[in-house]
Amino acid sequence: MTVSLRDVTIREGAQMPGREYGVEDRLAAARALDRLGLDAIQSGFPAVGETDREAIRRLAGDGDVDADVVGIARATTGDVEAALDAEADVIEVFVPTSERQLDHVLGKSRDEAMAMAAGTLDRARDGGAAVHLTLVDGFRTDPAHLAAVYERFPSVPTITVADTVGARTPDSVREMVTDLVDRGVDGDRLGVHFHDDMGVAVANTLAAVDAGATAADVSVASLGERAGNAALERVVIADGVDGPGGCAAAVDRTELVPACEAALDALDESIDPRTPVLGADVTTHESGIHTAAMLRDPGTFEPFDPATFGGERRLVFGAGSGRGSARALLERAGVEPTDDRVARLLDLLAERGPMGEREAAALVDAEF
Template sequence: MEILDLTLREGEQRPGRDYSVDQKVAVARDLDDLGVPLVQLGFPVGDLDVKAVTERLALDARTVGIARAIPGDVEAAVEAGVDVVDVFAPTSDRQRERLLGATPEEARESIEEACDVARDAGVAVHFSAMDGFRTDPETLNRITADLDAEYVTLADTVGARTPSGVVSTLDELDRDPADLGVHFHDDLGVATANALAAVEWGVEKVDASVGGVGERAGNTSLEQFVAAAVAEPGTPDPGVDLDRLIPTCERVLDRLDESVPESRPLLGSEVFSHESGLHTAAMLDDPATFEPFDPARFGGERHLVFGAASGRGAARGLLARADREVTDERVAALLDVLETEGPMGYEAAVDAARSVE
């Protein structure tokens, strides 16, 4: 399985975003260090930054530039120095007719011509079918079945599909699953679930972005997809450095001045924090009681918070951690300290347990 990161291109397409060359270079290097094999830099025909970025990069990852099925677009991408040109064109009747005014055969001809330009220049070629998941499967096969491209990516451009619909569409395709990719938007809140369903079906490439940043509701979240793939038995290895997942994604979003909601899975400040008395008491003995996985597996850190909400079970656990004999008097005294001086973290709470008489 390969992940293609969309953060720089999709992130910058949102209103009010204009990342600098320095930001893009730093983020591309972060993603490369994480082990992401494909990093999409932008749309070279309309973004001169792409060439400026590629000139400063020396990555193990392959860089990707997108291009419409127009020879001039592809030539601009080649000139920008990317390793892969991802040609895109609308394939659904609605988008193809409104945006191109073309029949499926005419669209196929323009796609093949654009791909030939890239190949003749010695650059690898992908093809992305815009609105692919709303395209009639027969039409999709006419356009893509034997297209000479490293990957054919089906895009859920408007975020209209759910996992069952994704699988139904994939079942109708004539192309080898090893040559297929998927690209989802999160308008229905299921972009990551869709990507997981596609990979379990057999798709080889998944487009994703750090924090899910992208147009409208965003895209498949890279960190959520990786964690879900690891958690789901039988899912292919996502191929990135798991120990660095959370720190790298945090750093990328910080570099781009992107905010992170407190409850954002894996990245939010509260997702590995526990204060409820029942929770903290149980987690002192067995963290898996209230966690789906150890955050350290992905480079994260859990935070136990003790205060007015802490109960007798938590107090007893803290006293035991402090090597103090557990008595009713000490439990009551520690609860008083936690209520008056809390909330406090684990180390401070253990210190408080050591100090009570």
Template sequence: MRLSDVTLREGDQLPGREFSAEQKVDCARELDALGLDFVQPGFPATGEKDRRVLSDLAGTLDADVVGLARALDRDVDAVVDTGVEVVELFVSVSDRHLDHLLGMSREEMLDMLASAVDYAHDRGATVHVTLADAFRTDQSNVVEVVESIADVPFVSLADTVGARTPTSVSRYLETLGDTLDLETVGVHFHDDLGCATANALAAYEAGVGKADVSVAGLGERAGNSPLEEVVVACAVDLDDDLGVETRELVPTCRTVLETLGEPWDDRKAVLGPTVSEHESSIHTTAMLTDPATMEPYAPDRFGGHRRLVFGAGTGESGARKLLERASVEIDDEAVARYRETLADHGPLDTDEALALARSTFEEE
């Protein structure tokens, strides 16, 4: 499954956000270094800023740079004129969206999309298509759209309002796969039900060829499938790193968020510091011998850092292990004394706790 990062376009659409062109260009270069297949930094029809961003990035990344466009000639021109590799056309396909967003019939939508695809091809662009509200659209209507356009490497299905769960995604794609080659299908999930990562994994298992992801899920409303969660889940549980430079994943995601001025919670999966921080005496004692006892993966595999915390809650077994590692002669009196010293000086990480052990007993 190939990854298309939409952080810079989706995040910029959040209320109260106004990323600068410089921020978007810098972040796109950071994301490109991860080895992503596609980076979608903007929607150039919205204004000069995104046109500048795409123009600055065109031809300078290993990833294909994608510009978003409505199925309108003027939107296509706005993307193609920047020189980027891919025009991603989007159009609504559900009955509800056709009625209340586009105000047109299904036949009119099909004609509009086919015309825009042809126009983009005439202008020499590679074309991808995203079908808005696809997961609330009958599969037969999706097939009709796909069969009405030619030479489109990927048609992405958007769960635009975040209304689907892994079970319904799996069923939907299984049925669709009876007619379409799912390797040419992409997915775009929103996290309104808290299922964006799980839905992307369900799509991966179904065999889709592309997924839109976003750093820390940054995007409209509850956000999108988080880049870091999708990559780590696939790497750890499915033995597929999706072509990403895994050791740079956490530092890059944090750098992008810092550059954009976006906070993240300490408990944020993969990215938050407390995710790989352990203080429970039972946990830390075991992890001094075998960290995998209480971890799904070694944090440094993805550029993170493990922190074991020792202090007042450190038990006798943990204190003994620390003293042993510090090459201190161990007896019951030494263990008791060290636990009292830890309680006075903690909380400490492993290196600090070992240094305390050495300094405490070197004084004698």
């Protein structure tokens, strides 16, 4: 099963406090992400302002990205007109479906909300755009009501159920998606969108895919409002290493890390060194026990080969290196690791380190 990954980095990231992504920033980030072969890129919310509209207009008009360029819109005429003015390839209309959001956000009944969605979807189509529909707070909505939406809008190719406030866990996600499929919802039309408020957005995405969803929203390094969204890079790697299959096949794995890093650079976003997958510390090893074993078999202390995804493994040697690391370095250079040589190499590493694997190998070649 192939799963469509749809990037929301730019649009969700721009909603974080203090962010002002310019047009050129958005274009550069979108071009970097497009190298992955994603199906769609949400580059803005046209009703917000001209920056969002211009970014979408240029991306969609220039044709320099292969992904569909998506503009989101509330189920209002004004929002859809703004998205049409921006010439988005796809207009993704979003509307609340949970009782709480219908009452306190929209102030409308369920029937009124669905009528609003129908009218705006029709207007978007009449304006020449493709359409998607997102059900806000969908994972806190009775599945019967969700199934009814799919029945009401049979011509909408993707209807996304959103965990808008990050309130669900993998078990409840799997149960909900399975319930929808059992009610006759076509998995090929079922998308999901998760927030990471409880730290399980990636796990929720994988659970949804396992249960039958075939489209998922993702964001580089979880950029997005509050705790962010399901991290693109973690979904791809987790699926490739130990997942249900499909997501990783939908993107160019070899470009994963470089493209994500380029998108972060374009948006001037930094990440903690210990951030999964993309953090500098994640593929850096200095412990003597680790480096000694990894010189012989890198997989001993890592879940995946970083090079598979365009990343790089870093082994560090210095004062913290142990006898096992020194012995392994000597053996790799074809030097017999006598006790004296091991002791001497440890002294050199402590004196001149920390250093990388190449520098350590060069040191052995020069001194032994």
